[in-house]
Amino acid sequence: EAQVTQNPRYLITVTGKKLTVTCSQNMNHEYMSWYRQDPGLGLRQIYYSMNVEVTDKGDVPEGYKVSRKEKRNFPLILESPSPNQTSLYFCASSLTEDYEQYFGPGTRLTVT
Amino acid sequence: QKEVEQNSGPLSVPEGAIASLNCTYSDRGSQSFFWYRQYSGKSPELIMSIYSNGDKEDGRFTAQLNKASQYVSLLIRDSQPSDSATYLCAVNGGATNKLIFGTGTLLAVQP
Numbered sequence: 624e625a626q627v628t629q630n631p632r633y634l635i636t637v638t639g640k641k642l643t644v645t646c647s648q649n650m651n652h653e654y655m656s657w658y659r660q661d662p663g664l665g666l667r668q669i670y671y672s673m674n675v676e677v678t679d680k681g682d683v684p685e686g687y688k689v690s691r692k693e694k695r696n697f698p699l700i701l702e703s704p705s706p707n708q709t710s711l712y713f714c715a716s717s718l719t720e721d722y723e724q725y726f727g728p729g730t731r732l733t734v735t
Numbered sequence: 736q737k738e739v740e741q742n743s744g745p746l747s748v749p750e751g752a753i754a755s756l757n758c759t760y761s762d763r764g765s766q767s768f769f770w771y772r773q774y775s776g777k778s779p780e781l782i783m784s785i786y787s788n789g790d791k792e793d794g795r796f797t798a799q800l801n802k803a804s805q806y807v808s809l810l811i812r813d814s815q816p817s818d819s820a821t822y823l824c825a826v827n828g829g830a831t832n833k834l835i836f837g838t839g840t841l842l843a844v845q846p
Contacts, residue, residue, distance in 0.1 A: 665838035726778040
């Protein structure tokens with residue numbers, strides 16, 4: 624089954640404790656992206672990747688890191704999480720940046 | 736001006752009616768346009784993609800694109816209570832490689 628998977632689905636952590644949210648797709652897509660969704664603000668892009676080893680900042684990259692060492696994986700790293708990073712996070716992938724994006728199930732992160 | 740604008744709603748329609756959702760965008764060079772449906776707490780699900788001016792139909796859904804007016808719409812015929820969700824308009828291409836989302840329109844279909 625073609626899909627985008629994310630782990631974990633739910634995470635509660637404390638300020639400053641490094642964490643990684645994994646994202647994987649099995650559709651051989653070149654383009655992958657991370658979004659956060661907050662009430663009233665909609666979906667905002669954090670980082671995106673056009674292909675392996677090619678990443679760039681989205682609209683809200685501060686406090687996040689990404690890497691793209693393999694085509695299928697695009698992990699999101701929070702080196703020192705803060706409470707303002709409490710949000711619902713989605714990973715998405717598409718064939719290229721011009722095509723429809725398919726979303727993972729989401730990761731609900733709470734930072735206390 | 737926001738890059739992609741939608742009326743937040745809620746848009747309330749009776750079961751069986753046509754729901755009309757609208758979206759405007761600011762980047763005249765945009766090339767790709769999408770409608771997603773999102774249930775509360777769930778991930779966005781692609782409903783329609785449209786790339787050229789005119790209408791595109793898929794089952795009960797019709798997407799309409801007018802690039803001259805920078806306007807995209809989604810019509811849902813024979814609306815069902817299960818269509819109640821937030822509908823997100825997304826626009827890509829133009830000056831960036833990013834997919835820009837509107838904040839969504841909440842649709843409520845009344846039985």
